[in-house]
Amino acid sequence: MQLWLIPILPLAGFTINGMFGRRFSKATVNAVAIGSVVLSFAWVLKTLIALGVLNSAYTEHYFTWIQSGTFSVGCDMAVDRLTAIMLLVVTGIGSLIHIYSIGYMAHEGGYYRFFAYLNLFMFFMLTLVLAANYLLLFVGWEGVGLCSYLLIGFYFDKKFATNAGNKAFIVNRIGDFGFSLAMFLIVSQFGSLDFGTVFSKAPAASEATLTTIGLLLLVGAAGKSAQIPLYVWLPDAMAGPTPVSALIHAATMVTAGVYMTARSWVIYTHAPIAMQTIAVIGIATAFFAATIGLAQNDIKKVFAYSTVSQLGYMFVGVGCGAFSAGVYHLMTHAFFKALLFLGSGSVIHALSGEQDMRQMGGLRSKIPWTCWTMFCASLAIAGFPFTSGFLSKDAILLAANHTAPWIYWVGTITAGMTAFYVFRAFFMTFFGKYRGHAHHPHESPPVMLVPLVILAILSLGGGYLFRIPEFLGSLFPAQEVPEDFNLMAIASGAGLLGILLAYVMYVLKPGIPEAIASGLNGIYQLVYNKYFVDEIYDAAVVKPVVGGSRLLLWKGMDAGLIDGIVNGVGARARNVGGALRMLQSGNARSYATWVAFGGVLVIVALGVAQGVTR
């Protein structure tokens, strides 16, 4: 079936553009970059059609990568239903965002570099999704992290962008450390990293082992998918170009953690403590990030915190045993959040780079296509009845209620807040009077609008595609969740209330927000400054590490001990040499004296030695 073609095509695109892109015209760069991804998408479609209903996983073995005693890791790729969904999301949305980028990046420097990185990202992401063992998955996992770093720091002449890239990379290292430990434990317990082998042996292992593995995997997932306490990198990652935020930091890469936990469901179902931890971390992240989203003024920051919050929802789904609901939300979220980011990119494009929503307003008539497509996405994320977001969020919340009702209620409140802040952003951008200074906002070119329209349709109706809950139902353990109309009504009611509140506060009575902000100044400042989490991390972790490195490792170890030893040896050699230099007087007779003296010394020494032995 040639599964390898799927990731290799974007890799070829990366190679060609990366090596020769500098000399190519923009049209050639486009053709290579977008052609490779669209071909990859087409190949996914062809493969999936050929594979049919996929009742069991289809695996291809290419070569043995690592062989050591009985332990061996192969370069294997596999497709099952979960992978099929991920493949469609990654290549489908990836293609749309590549096309959109033609318009968005048209006036930016480093055009070919951008598309080369984007193609490289596609390669690693598809490797991650197709991998049939943990190690190959980890290759993709690290690769997407690398591309994320490269693309966040795309505007490398800006200090904050490179800092954000470093932050993303370093925070992800913490998560990857957990992931590596989990893999070591898996190897030592099961003697293999193949999904099939591990999952067939896992039920027999002790619960303590599985809990440890599950929690370590969770550390990795929390790093990649921006969950508490490792979420801090994602909001900063918005320093990258907007299509990157849409593709990597909303639709695909950040969902890798959810994918990985769903993939490891066998381990988790036998480790209830790890499951509960996932659910609690998920709901805490969802709630916490949503509150921060309420008070942000940068349009991309709002959606960044929204992404963190929605990823929290997916973790709630996975943690409550509703793996298919989590993946369902992963897919619908990819539709509407990609659209929200691309739409905000279109707004930013229209305003020549302005991102502050206080400088927007009244753009509805100026950029109508962007406005109404973003409206569709906002409805979907707010959980408006029968949109895709409503279906998937409902599936998660019902499962949460089944596991622990308090998670349902916190989730519902979060849904209300989500609706509120998304529509706050929508109304601040498109309604009221234009408050900005950028001259003459203009609608984006069709090449940007077509992906927006397609994604808008998917945001509204994408939830009905593939009938995900049933489609994935056979893959994951069955979970009986009773349909409960009241709970559904309450959850979507919370969303509608949020929309209404946003309408009242930001369209009808624009004075209210400031009154609230000044009335609750303490809380407002706390939320506006993101609970000072960055500052706390800075004081608690970064400063001690930097200070410790500087004082102990640099000044103490490196400059003091290591340099001290090296310089000390050099200085001693020079001192001794300096003393010996005195002997080299250049006076032949003094040499003769030394020779004679030496001769006498030898004779005396021999005499003494013989005297001793005798």
Next chain:
Amino acid sequence: MSQVPISWFLTLSAILFVLGVAGFIFRRSIITMFMSIELMLNAVNLSFITFSYQLKQVDGHLFVFFVMVVAAAEAAVGLAIILTVFKNRQTLNIDEVNSMKN
């Protein structure tokens, strides 16, 4: 026949050797130093011969011949060097031939 005692030869050898050493160290003329070296070599030769006679073995003679050959070669090379030094420096004072220093 009364023999000259062995110790006399060895004492003479030691005296000649010390004279050679003293001459080598304290004289400044290169020629004199060169002669002192010859003196030391011959002092050693004398003790070789003495021991060879004493022990009734021929090894000592062999050593002496070797030393004499080496001394002859050394004299040829050494005198050539001394001539060249004198040509270049117009002096044979060892303390002034110190261009390796500096």
